[in-house]
Amino acid sequence: MTKKITCLPEEVITMILKDKRVSIEDVVNFQTTCRKYHHIQLNNKFWEKKYYQRCPTAKKKYNKEKQEKIFNDFKIDFKEEIKLSLEYIIKIKQLQHMITVMFENNLSDSAIKILRSQLNFSLEHYLCTIAKNSMLYYFVVDELNRIISAKQLWESSCNLTSIYDLGIFFRRLKQHRVMYKTDKYMNMPKEKQLFERLFTIAIQYFQPHVSYSAIKTWLDEIAKEVLSRLKNIYPAHSIFSTPDDQFFIWRDNKIDDNYWNETEARQIMNVLEEFVFLDLKDHKLLKFDIEDKYIDFISEFVKKYLFSPVIYDNVARRLGIRCVLRRKGWLWEDVVITWKPKYDTVDMHNVEYFYIDEDSSQNYPLNIIRGRRDDIHHYPICFPSIIEWIFRTIFIDKLLKINITSYEWEISILKRLFSGERDITIKPMTVLFHAVHQNGSIILR
Incomplete structure (x- = not known):
């Protein structure tokens, strides 16, 4: 007779949920199926495993010794780290959606000006916050990269503007990270530079x-x-x-x-x-x-x-x-x-x-x-x-010799950043909201 999953001990269920084929969303959905599963104790070691499954960049960057130090010495709450990361992903996707709605609804110039200012402020605040938290940064970078790649590969009828927007957000996040790391470097004692x-x-x-x-x-x-x-x-x-x-x-x-x-x-x-x-x-x-x-x-x-x-x-x-x-x-x-x-x-x-x-x-x-x-x-x-x-x-x-021309704009921004023209990082998204119409579609430049 086949046993139901409800008959399995919690230890076995936890082992199943640890499998890399079971996503974080699957774990959350599973725990909502009934009261028994809701109260299954998934400890910090479980969520640590799910974090590194979802974030290959962090797994590559941190060897076993470093991972143990993060877990034991830094006392990272991996469940909260994952939760926070997913919340920021949602916020970024919401901002991207707001940009699309703003232009599709043919708002007045004054309304667009107000929304543009609000979106600039919100996005820069989110990106700056993410860039200063390494665990959060690696997770969000991998997640954005995964979303962009999935849209490009599988959604033949996907909104190209959506991909374009998320691509800009992705690169802007990395630029914020470079600025954060460079500022830390410049604030070090001269002998440490x-x-x-x-x-x-x-x-x-x-x-x-x-x-x-x-x-x-x-x-x-x-x-x-x-x-x-x-x-x-x-x-x-x-x-x-x-x-x-x-x-x-x-x-x-x-x-x-x-x-x-x-x-x-x-x-x-x-x-x-x-x-x-x-x-x-x-x-x-x-x-x-x-x-x-x-x-x-x-x-x-x-x-x-x-x-x-x-x-x-x-x-x-x-x-x-x-x-x-x-x-x-x-x-x-x-x-x-x-x-x-x-x-x-x-x-x-x-x-x-x-x-x-x-x-x-x-x-x-x-x-x-x-x-x-x-x-x-x-x-x-x-320096610089x-x-x-x-x-x-x-x-x-x-990059140009191997024809990765899509990075010309992004590298020009980086050159200006490292050359000391820091104002580019204060108002970087002004380039984003210059909309033009091409064949009935809105392209953001």
């Missing part, structure tokens, strides 16, 4: 699951490999008597000068240069965990631009060597590593520099251009020029 943090902020716009801790760990592993090679060549080097605490200080802070004398500094730099510019391209440490539709040009970026010279600079700092990244001329064809034995003055006269000639057909070391500061025009790389370089050199050029 490290390049790898900026790189993480930039790349997270396209791939939110990439974490700073992952990039930092990756650079740490490169530093360990360089130390291992250094020990084989220069076993008596003073760095091997350096306490661990000192390495942590170098890793987490900018340094004002070289820790070593000139001879020992050059020994480290020689080993570091050969590894980064020659061996790292085929080394296991290149297994950089970045997975989504941008993997091709991001991987190309890591291989080409992070090798020369950013990896070198960040690993050198971890080993007590101070370098300064500069750009050659006013253009950005080459980013140059400059170095001098002592930084006791600001004088850049006779400073050594080197960089890879990307157009050279030679292999390392013949593709390295070396010289002194006197025979080349160098210009400092500083670092970010401008990342977006102009990598994201804009690479």
Whole structure:
């Protein structure tokens, strides 16, 4: 005789509800079917599992150790987090619906002006709130992306304006997140404003699951490999008597000068240069965990631009060597590593520099251009020029080369944001409500 589900113990029902094929909505609907199910105790661990099932970005970003810390130390109420996330999704969809109704009802100009102001304020408030809460942000980003993809794939007669609106909301949310993260970066002490943090902020716009801790760990592993090679060549080097605490200080802070004398500094730099510019391209440490539709040009970026010279600079700092990244001329064809034995003055006269000639057909070391500061025009790389370089050199050029032209507008906004034109973030949705009629349909621009 077949048993009814009502005969199953609560533990078995809970196991069934944990299955990834059972959605959050299914769980809620199931609990409303009768009083017995309504009182089933679904603990925080259950809702944690449902959160990560629904939010692949957070699952990618947080490894098991981080997930345990969030659960045990941060005391996140996952049921409330899910509830809040879904409420914001509903609010955003309601705003999108209001936009459609506003134009379909042919309201007067004065009425549209009032509604436009109200919608601007409400949307910006929602997006800003979401962007400042990581758990909420990842959930909403994944949910919006899922809604947009589903509409495009399955609704042949769907409202294209609706997709367009939600797409703008999606990109605006990511821009708010970038602004929030950049503001946090700029408010950090100067010694904490490290390049790898900026790189993480930039790349997270396209791939939110990439974490700073992952990039930092990756650079740490490169530093360990360089130390291992250094020990084989220069076993008596003073760095091997350096306490661990000192390495942590170098890793987490900018340094004002070289820790070593000139001879020992050059020994480290020689080993570091050969590894980064020659061996790292085929080394296991290149297994950089970045997975989504941008993997091709991001991987190309890591291989080409992070090798020369950013990896070198960040690993050198971890080993007590101070370098300064500069750009050659006013253009950005080459980013140059400059170095001098002592930084006791600001004088850049006779400073050594080197960089890879990307157009050279030679292999390392013949593709390295070396010289002194006197025979080349160098210009400092500083915020926001670092970010401008990342977006102009990598994201804009690479995206356009692979024909992702739909991102031209969004990246132009990002360039302005990182260039300091912050007013674009105060009134960003003004671009949204310029409506024109095309073939009887309303297109929002």
